[in-house]
Amino acid sequence: MPDSAADRFLRYVVIDTQSDAASKTQPSTEKQKNLGRLLVEELLAIGVADAHLDEHGYVYGTIPSNSPKNNVPVICFCAHMDTAPDFSGTNVRPQVVRNYQGGDIRLPGDPSQVIRVADHPVLKTLVGEDIITSDGTTLLGADDKAGIAEIMAAAEFLINNPDVKHGTIRILFTTDEEIGRGVDKVDLQKLGADFGYTMDGETAGTIEDETFSADAVEIAVKGVAIHPGFAFGKMENAIRIAGEIVARLPKDMAPETTTGRDGFIHPTGVSAVMEKASLSFIIRDFTEEGLKEKEALLEAISKEVMAAYPGSSHTFTVKEQYRNMKVVLDRHPEIVDYAVEAIRRAGMEPQRGSIRGGTDGSRLSFMGLPCANIFAGGHAFHSPLEFVSAQDMDRAARTIVELAKLWEERA
Structure with missing residues (x-):
């Protein structure tokens, strides 16, 4: 048998x-x-x-x-x-x-x-x-x-x-x-x-x-680190910057709030210390246009947050995963x-x-x-x-x- x-x-x-x-x-x-x-x-x-x-x-x-x-x-x-x-x-x-x-x-x-x-x-x-x-x-x-x-x-x-x-x-x-x-x-x-x-x-x-069509996004933030006792007006804490970026993500564009044909922006990892932070995201949508819109939105959020931290800088890298x-x-x-x-x-x-x-x-x-x-x-x-x-x-x-x-x- x-x-x-x-x-x-x-x-x-x-x-x-x-x-x-x-x-x-x-x-x-x-x-x-x-x-x-x-x-x-x-x-x-x-x-x-x-x-x-x-x-x-x-x-x-x-x-x-x-x-x-x-x-x-x-x-x-x-x-x-x-x-x-x-x-x-x-x-x-x-x-x-x-x-x-x-x-x-x-x-x-x-x-x-x-x-x-x-x-x-x-x-x-x-x-x-x-x-x-x-x-x-x-x-x-x-x-x-x-x-x-x-x-x-x-x-x-x-x-x-x-x-x-x-x-x-x-x-x-x-x-x-x-x-x-x-x-x-x-x-x-x-x-x-x-x-x-x-x-x-x-x-x-x-x-x-x-x-889905799928991309990954990596955001690397470089903050300004300094002794907390002398930080007034100088420190730009990369941990706070990373937190602000995540906090501004639209709540209705997450895996847990979307279904059917709606795509999402999903943070998959954050590692941060005062001087630097890295954030990992996956972006998903059924259309190429939807994918690009979500990436543009995430980039706009990170630029907006960074504008309040003139001493800090960031990079925004998109990596294609599948289509x-x-x-x-x-x-x-x-x-x-x-x-x-x-x-x-x-x-x-x-x-x-x-x-x-x-x-x-x-x-x-x-x-x-x-x-x-x-x-x-x-x-x-x-x-x-x-x-x-x-x-x-x-x-x-x-x-x-x-x-x-x-x-x-x-x-």
């Missing part, structure tokens, strides 16, 4: 793969390769003969075409191995609530952690399914080990069922997605795919063809159309959505591999309340198989 996606998932989540934004290496943490090595072993065992781990921690593999047609596009399925630095990913102890009967789920390792139906109404649709959670002391890692497990389960199915016709399928497992470096070192020539799908979404049945993949995907409507059809064939009602975030797919799309994002089934990502339904993972694996068939049929 082949392993289900859930069997695989339970093996993968206990391997700590947390990435680290402060690290300068790729992968940012060596431990991500521990999962990579296991995945290569498993791929080789199911018959993916060229599976290998490269020096950057990426896993590549190929399921050769078994189609009589020679014009079937090469499709890549991609997921990331790292978990978010936001919450501990060490010593993950997964729990399975078999045949979930509804109601809140209290997590055994920390009873103060409760997955409440009021906060996660999707639970009402999962009655009778097997819900996998952490014990409440760590995150679970469904983001994105669910995606990995689903790709692996689908790969095994395709190899074991040669009567299911498909073109060449490429498998790519990346590192460091959670810190925005997921595809920095991907060798697209080696990958050789025409189109792709990241398995990194949430609710079963969703296909996402749009992400809304819809721009690229709209040129290849079949990528999303086939995904919608595959989801329907796998027994779900397709839902098209936008991601208030980014995926490896956004970057890959602009690097030349147009890539939409398909559900992996997880919920409450980056928190100890993360959960996923085993049956939703099977539905995602079925969606991958249906997609492989569709690209072959329509070629």
Whole structure:
């Protein structure tokens, strides 16, 4: 009996793969390769003969075409191995609530952690399914080990069922997605795919063809430091300057006050002493214009604050992170159309959505591999309340198989 996606998932989540934004290496943490090595072993065992781990921690593999047609596009399925630095990913102890009967789920390792139906109404649709959670002391890692497990389960199915016709399928497992470096070192020539799908979404049945566009902003402030006993009329405290900049940010333009298609300005870090301060921000919007407006607003606020401190100076640096993949995907409507059809064939009602975030797919799309994002089934990502339904993972694996068939049929 082949392993289900859930069997695989339970093996993968206990391997700590947390990435680290402060690290300068790729992968940012060596431990991500521990999962990579296991995945290569498993791929080789199911018959993916060229599976290998490269020096950057990426896993590549190929399921050769078994189609009589020679014009079937090469499709890549991609997921990331790292978990978010936001919450501990060490010593993950997964729990399975078999045949979930509804109601809140209290997590055994920390009873103060409760997955409440009021906060996660999707639970009402999962009655009778097997819900996998952490014990409440760590995150679970469904983001994105669910995606990995689903790709692996689908790969095994395709190899074991040669009567299911498909073109060449490429498998790519990346590192460091959670810190925005997921595809920095991907060798697209080696990958050789025409189109792709990241398995990194949430609710079963969703296909996402749009992400935020994203920039980072760094503001460095140089104040005037002097002994506080002799500071009258002279000191310009960089800590106060930094505080004033943050205090003037519009309250209705924060992640916690925006939803839908509204973007935000989000301070992610402040470090300050009297003589100097540095502030880090992320700016998000679905349009390039919205992004530029928010950056101009932040720059105007910092200039306004600095005007009151004539002895001090500041620099304002914008760094591009990723762009809304819809721009690229709209040129290849079949990528999303086939995904919608595959989801329907796998027994779900397709839902098209936008991601208030980014995926490896956004970057890959602009690097030349147009890539939409398909559900992996997880919920409450980056928190100890993360959960996923085993049956939703099977539905995602079925969606991958249906997609492989569709690209072959329509070629």
